[in-house]
Amino acid sequence: MSTKSPSPGIVQNASLEDRLYTVKYEDPGESHLDVENPGICTTCHEDACVDVCPAKVWRKDADGTPTIAYENCLECGSCRFACPNENVIWTYPERGAGVTYKKG
Numbered sequence: 001m002s003t004k005s006p007s008p009g010i011v012q013n014a015s016l017e018d019r020l021y022t023v024k025y026e027d028p029g030e031s032h033l034d035v036e037n038p039g040i041c042t043t044c045h046e047d048a049c050v051d052v053c054p055a056k057v058w059r060k061d062a063d064g065t066p067t068i069a070y071e072n073c074l075e076c077g078s079c080r081f082a083c084p085n086e087n088v089i090w091t092y093p094e095r096g097a098g099v100t101y102k103k104g
Contacts, residue, residue, distance in 0.1 A: 016054065023074065028097035031070035033057065033079070034089040041066045041087065048082035075099045 035041055042064035049058040055072040058079055075098055080090040092098065
């Protein structure tokens, strides 16, 4: 295995997972994400909410029922726009809770 350092001028960025660990999150105590009708999710074959989420908040059980790890949410809102059935309920967490981004 080579231990060769990168060429001068090449910037190595942290992985997406490493960068996600730097996001500060204040748990509001209840989810700001839900689905309008879980039955729609069990028949959905697109899984757009799962595919589009950068933080892997959305998952589907074996029977197609969605599970939501809202604590991981980056509040990007992509899931609500990606859902072809407009079945995602997405609201901002209560004031003072949720994600805090820092410059840099």
